[in-house]
Amino acid sequence: MSQFAPTGLKHAHVFATLRREIQSGRWRVGDRLPSEAELVRRFGHSRITVGRALRDLQVEGLIERRAGSGTYVRGPSASGALSFGLLIPDLGETDIFEPMCQGMMDSPLARQHALVWGSGAGDAPSKAERAWQLALHYLERGVSGIFFAPLEHTPERDAVNQRIARAFDEARIPLVLLDRPLDPYPNPGRHDVVGIDNRAAGAVAADHLLRLGCQRLAFVAIPHAAATVDAREAGYREALYTRGALVDRALARRLDPDDEEAVASLMRERPDGIVCANDRTAGRLMHALRRLGYSVPRDVRLVGIDDVEYASLLPVPLTTLRQPTRQIGEVALGVMLQRIAQRDLPPRDTRLSCELVVRESCGARRDR
Numbered sequence: 150m151s152q153f154a155p156t157g158l159k160h161a162h163v164f165a166t167l168r169r170e171i172q173s174g175r176w177r178v179g180d181r182l183p184s185e186a187e188l189v190r191r192f193g194h195s196r197i198t199v200g201r202a203l204r205d206l207q208v209e210g211l212i213e214r215r216a217g218s219g220t221y222v223r224g225p226s227a228s229g230a231l232s233f234g235l236l237i238p239d240l241g242e243t244d245i246f247e248p249m250c251q252g253m254m255d256s257p258l259a260r261q262h263a264l265v266w267g268s269g270a271g272d273a274p275s276k277a278e279r280a281w282q283l284a285l286h287y288l289e290r291g292v293s294g295i296f297f298a299p300l301e302h303t304p305e306r307d308a309v310n311q312r313i314a315r316a317f318d319e320a321r322i323p324l325v326l327l328d329r330p331l332d333p334y335p336n337p338g339r340h341d342v343v344g345i346d347n348r349a350a351g352a353v354a355a356d357h358l359l360r361l362g363c364q365r366l367a368f369v370a371i372p373h374a375a376a377t378v379d380a381r382e383a384g385y386r387e388a389l390y391t392r393g394a395l396v397d398r399a400l401a402r403r404l405d406p407d408d409e410e411a412v413a414s415l416m417r418e419r420p421d422g423i424v425c426a427n428d429r430t431a432g433r434l435m436h437a438l439r440r441l442g443y444s445v446p447r448d449v450r451l452v453g454i455d456d457v458e459y460a461s462l463l464p465v466p467l468t469t470l471r472q473p474t475r476q477i478g479e480v481a482l483g484v485m486l487q488r489i490a491q492r493d494l495p496p497r498d499t500r501l502s503c504e505l506v507v508r509e510s511c512g513a514r515r516d517r
Contacts, residue, residue, distance in 0.1 A: 159194045161288035162320045163202035166192075168291050169321070169489075171211050171222055172231065182212065182220040205291070231293035232263040233485060236313070237327065238280040238300050244429070244457035245474050246298060249327060252478025253296070259482055265292060276300065277309040284313045288320055294485045298327040301375035314340065323488045325481050329375040330498070334383075338496055341488055343481040346500040347377045350470050351384025352391075353505060354424045354452045357468070359392045361513055363422030363450060367400040367415060369434060370426035374403075378426045381454060385424050406433035413441055420449060422511075428453035428460045428469055435463055435510070446512030456506050466508035473501050 170176050183191065188199045203220060206212045214220045240246050253259055265287070280300055287295060295317055299310040310331050317324050318339075328344040351368075358366055368385045370378045382401060389396050399418050404411040412434065425431035431453035435445055445451050445465045453460060456471035480499055488494065507513050 159192075159198045160201045160205075161291060163188070163192050163194060163199055164205050165288070165291040165320050165322055167202065167206060168211065169293065171206075172293070176222045178222055180222045181218075182222065184219065230261050230263060231489070232265050232290075233482075234265045234283075234287035234290070234292040234295045236280065236283055236287065236295050237298040238276050238283075239298060239302075243298075245328065245455055245472055248474035249478035249481070252475030253482045254478075255475070256479040256482050258479075258486060262482075265290070275303075277303060277305050280309060280313060284316055288316060288322070292322065294323040294325065294489060296327055296481060296485070297324050299329055299331055299375065301329070302371065302373050304373055306373065306375075323485065323492075325485045325488065327477070327481060329377045333376040333379055338498070341484050341497050341499070343477055343484055343499045344377065344501070345472050345477070345503050347380035348384040348387070349500075350454050350503050351381035351424065352388045353384075353503070354381075354454060354470060355385040355388035356392065357505060357507075357513075358422035358424065358450055358452055358511060359388060359394055361422070361450065361511060363394075365395060365397070365400065365418070365420045365422075367402065367418070367420035367423045368426070369402050369404065369406065369415070369423055369430060371405060371430055372403045374426060381424075381426055406430050406437055409437055409441055412437045416441065416443065416449070422450040423452070425451060425453045428455040428457045428467060431467055431469070431510075432459065432463050435465060435467070439464065445510055450512045451510040453510075454503070456504075460506075461508060463510070465510045468508045468511035468513070469506055470503035471506050472503055477501060 176182060185196055185199050189196050192199065203212065207214060211223055212220050213223050235250060237246050253264060277300060297313065300306040314324060314331055324340045326340050326342040330338045330342050331340065332338050355366060366389065368382050370382065386396065400420055402415050406412065425434060431451050435451060438445060438449065443449060451467065453467050453469040456469045460467040460469050484497065484499060
C-alpha cells in the first residue's frame with residue numbers, strides 16, 4: 150500500500166476541536182478565546198498551525214479577531230447546523246449504501262444539518278488511496294462527524310481502515326460505522342456501528358433452505374469480504390447445528406463466483422442448496438451455474454441477503470433477506486447526534502432485523 154504524508158492533520162485537529170467547542174456552547178458568543186500562545190501550549194502544535202486553524206474558523210464566521218484585543222466567538226449559525234462526511238468507498242458498487250444515505254437525508258433529524266459527499270479523490274490509483282485522500286479532505290474541512298463504511302474486497306483493507314479510524318480519533322471527530330465493524334468478531338470495537346443482525350440473517354437464510362428439505366447446504370462468499378460475511382457464515386453454521394444437519398467444511402467456500410472452475414469444484418460436493426453472502430454473489434453465481442448446465446432451483450436452490458433492486462430481475466428471481474437500508478441510515482444519524490451530545494457513552498452496536506422475501510430461486514413456490 151502506498152504511504153501518504155499526514156498533511157494538515159495537526160491543523161485539522163485544532164480546527165475541529167475549537168469548532169466543536171464553539172458549536173457545543175463551551176465558548177459562548179462574545180467570549181474571548183485563549184491567546185495563540187495558550188493554544189500552542191494546549192495542543193502542542195506550532196504557532197503557524199494554530200494560526201491557520203484560527204484563520205479557517207474566522208472564514209467560517211465562527212470567530213472574529215480584533216486587533217490589539219484578541220479573538221472572540223461569533224458563535225455557530227442560528228440553526229446550530231452540523232456537517233457530516235460520508236466516507237463510503239463502495240458507494241456505487243455496493244447497492245445498500247445509496248438508500249442508507251437517502252434515509253439519513255430524509256430523516257427529520259437531518260433538517261438543520263448537512264451531509265457532505267466527498268470529492269477530489271478520484272485521481273488516486275486505488276480504492277484504498279482514494280479512501281485515505283477523502284479522509285484527509287474531511288479532516289481539513291473539520292466536519293462534525295463521519296459516517297464510515299470500512300473497505301472490503303482488498304487484502305490491504307484492515308491496514309487502511311485502521312489508519313483512517315486512527316486519524317479521526319486523533320482529531321476527536323466521531324465515527325459511526327455503517328453496515329460493518331472495523332474489527333472481526335469477537336474483538337470489541339471502539340466505535341458505534343449500525344447495520345443488520347448478520348448472524349441472524351445467515352441463520353434465517355440457512356434455516357429457510359433446511360425447512361425446504363435441503364440436506365447438503367453450502368455457503369458461498371467472495372474472498373476478502375467484510376467481517377459481516379464472517380457473521381453470516383457463523384449464522385449459517387448455527388442453523389445447521391440447530392437442525393442437526395450435515396456440517397461439512399468443504400461446503401463453505403470463499404470463491405470468485407465468475408470462476409467456473411471454482412464453481413464446478415463446489416458443485417462436485419453435491420450441494421442441494423446454497424446460502425450466498427449477499428445478492429451480488431448470488432446473482433453472479435446463478436449465471437455461472439447456468440453456464441455450467443445447472444438449473445436453479447431444480448438442481449440447486451439459492452438464497453441471498455440484501456434484496457437489492459435487481460434481485461427480482463435475475464433469470465430466476467432471487468429469494469433473499471431484505472435489509473431495512475433507509476431505516477439504517479435514519480438510525481445512524483440519530484446515533485451520531487447522540488454521540489456528539491454525549492461523548493462518554495460506551496460504543497454501541499445497533500442491529501436491525503431483516504425480512505425474508507421468498508421468490509423462485511429457493512424452490513418454495515415450485516414445491517407448493
